[in-house]
Amino acid sequence: MTAxxxxxxxxxxxxxxxxxxxMIDPDEAVLRVTELAATRGDGIFETVGLSNGRPLKLARHLVRMANSTRMLDLPEQDPAIWSAALHAVADALGPADEGxxxxxxxxxxxGGTTPTGWAYGMVAPSFAPERADGIRVVLLDRGYRHDVAATSPWLLQGAKTISYAVNRSAxxxxxxxxxDDVVFTSSDGYLLEGPTSNLVLRDGMRLRTPRTDLGILAGTTQAELFAWAGERGYQTSYDLLTPADLAASDAAWLVSSVRLAAPIRSVDGTAKPVDAALTTAFNDHLRGLTAEG
Structure with a gap:
């Protein structure tokens, strides 16, 4: 049975x-009106994709969650406790195709000193059309220089916080x-990331992604794809990339934990080739990961 x-x-x-x-009823009211997650967006999160009820790349997500926890000066957490909560939710959802x-x-x-935490899961609609047909993206200036993480660490660039108003606005x-989606650029002209995804470019047998020191979130899906591709003869690199690099690339994707690898078929209205074969290979690998992968 699937919930x-x-x-x-x-x-x-x-x-x-x-x-x-x-475990509690997901329709039960559990947060107080003074909860800082709601009133200040003061907290962090990780979203783990499910394939046939199995969590994907969980170990990578737990590492990134610990990094975000440190960046926000939140209490250190035991990943085993959070893993158990996540698995309980995944089990309750059952073997849905995607979630x-x-x-x-x-x-x-x-005014309190005790954190609040929860794991919430849902069955997701199919992203097969986006993976097969591709997505249209626009470039939007994020308004920060590419070195903002080094010059202004208090802006928390690179932490996965629940302050998502800007991303929703994008x-x-x-x-x-x-x-359909966005690729952010820095104010000085470098490619960054999507609101909920990482950018990957292909140039021949080389895969490239923006450097993780640019105030962007280190991607769990992107890292998994680079590890997979490296075993198959691809060169992989983290680079300073520009919109010209995106335009000149043989193919490009936005990759994330739930939608997985979505090929980019146009940028600011200009058509871009879609590498259907590699997209299929990417997504077959990601959906076939073990529960602790």
């Missing part, structure tokens, strides 16, 4: 470390421009 959604509430000790979880589980760690109640702007 459409499931929720596990995480418990914490006095030091703010997770101690366990309990996701989002792990959220908030600073907690305004998607609305893409819709206004008759596009």
């Amino acid at each position: 459409n959604s499931a929720l596990a509430l995480v418990s914490f000790d006095d030091a703010g470390a997770a101690t366990g979880h309990r 996701w589980v989002k792990m959220v760690l908030s600073r907690g109640i305004e 998607y609305r702007e893409a819709t206004r421009r008759d596009a």
Whole structure:
């Protein structure tokens, strides 16, 4: 049997470390109106894709969650506790073809000292059309220089925070421009990432992605694809890339944990070739990962 959604509430000790979880009705009201996740966007999250009920790349997500936790000065967490909560939610959802589980760690109640945390999962619609037909993207200036992570670390570039108003606004702007998604650029002209994805370019037998020191989120899916491609004769690199590099590339993708690898078929209205064979190979690999991959 498959449920459409499931929720596990995480418990914490006095030091703010997770101690366990309990499954609750996803329609139950569990957050207070003074919860900082809602009033300040003060917290972090990770969204783990599911394929036939199996979590994908969970180990990579837990490492990135720990990094975001440190960047926001949140209490250190035991990944085993969060992994158990995630698996409980995935099990409750059942063997749906596609889905996701989002792990959220908030600073907690305004004025309090105990975090709030939960793992929430849903069955996802099929992304087969995007993977097969490709997506249209527009380039949008994020408004920061490419070195903002080094010059202004308090801006938390590279942490996966729950402050997503700008990313949602970027998607609305893409819709206004008759596009499906966005590739952010720095104010000084370098390619960065999508609102919820990483950019990968192919030039012959070389795969390239923007450097992770540019204030972007290190991609779990991108890293997995680079590891896979490296075993198959591709060169992989993290580079300073420009819109001209995107235009000149043989093919390009936006890759993420739920949609997986979506080929880019146009940039700012200009058509781009789609590498259908490599896209299929990418997604076959990603969907075939083991639960702890």
